[in-house]
Amino acid sequence: MADDALRTEALEGLLVDKGLVAREAIDALIRHYEQDVGPMNGAKVVARAWTDPAYRVRLLADATAAIAELGFGGPQGEHIVALENGPRAHHVVVCTLCSCYPWPVLGLPPTWYKDPAYRSRIVREPRRVLAEMGLALPPEVEIHVWDSSAEIRYFVLPERPAGTGGWSEERLASLVSRDAMIGVAQARAPEPIDG
């Protein structure tokens, strides 16, 4: 079997020559997902929810609409649910059957999210997997794993780190990683000030 790059080129050439897809549309889609869509979108949603209590309420009630307020939407975002992490319950998202993921807020999923190790284990031994990934949760914290097995997409609203009072949305967004919005990490703590 020829390598993937050559096979892709052959298939693309045939689909284009048959008039079924356009090269410009292919290029535009790649650019869109490389440049315009990614976890920076979700980080803005989280930072807004941390600073605007009314927005947080709207986000938890209807995340699809609240995300659209910031201009985000599109494929894999027909119905999005935001899960709020807190001191008693921690939420984490997976798709065991394929790799469903909330593209409008997080972009395309990272390789580890699509690989068998995460998909097989996070539903079976979530506390251990999270600990291995650097997130140790004490036994009294409930862990809720959400397996995206239909077309509903989930993302996590992490806890706002202490010591960020008065921060701007932009500065807060810099603390919100992709992994925190999947639920395998917390939002980053602010850098300690010297002295």
Next chain:
Amino acid sequence: MNGIHDLGGMDGFGAVVRETAEPVFHAAWEGRVFALASLALAAGLWNVDAFRHAIERLPPLDYLRRGYYGRWLCALETLAAERGVVSAAEIESRLADPTARPVPPAARPSAPATLGARRERTAASRFRVGDRVRAANRHPTGHTRLPRYVRGRRGEVALVQPASWVLPDANAHGRGEEPQPVYAVRFAARELWGESADPGAFVHVDLFESYLEPAAAAAVGDGDGHG
């Protein structure tokens, strides 16, 4: 189908390995495959459920070996051949001689693509939040979104999702959309994995209404005997 894709609960895959500063696509062809798959859906060449099922139908060793976009490429080739869009022979001939030459234009699908899976709900949902339900112990040989690890297990409706949703089991096989309500059902880890499982862990799974039946309160091990 009980395929290799249905990974929930399997052992042996080792640690989760995260790549630092991972690019969106690791090679140019991955981006092209992603775009081709998206545009094929938009053009109505096939639907997303048929696409997922084509991935699931890969031989298990290929599924594990090919990686994510490698699987997508295989699924595209499979469906293009099955739907008469691009034959395997055309691909082989193009590989042997990559220069473009006239090819007969393909017939576009007569019906426009209906993107998305959300449909208006026309009937009341059968279950409510808090209802005890059991996932059917069903092993269809075609496409399904009922993961093996919840089959026959009891849980509780945590969310009644809005609207109705195209049933993948039917749509993947050209049997129509059969939209149904979808529920996020919460299963205790101990119900899924036995007594040694974490008592503080729960798994929520989005399940179509036809995957669920009411869980009898008096079922073995249920304990409370009423309700």
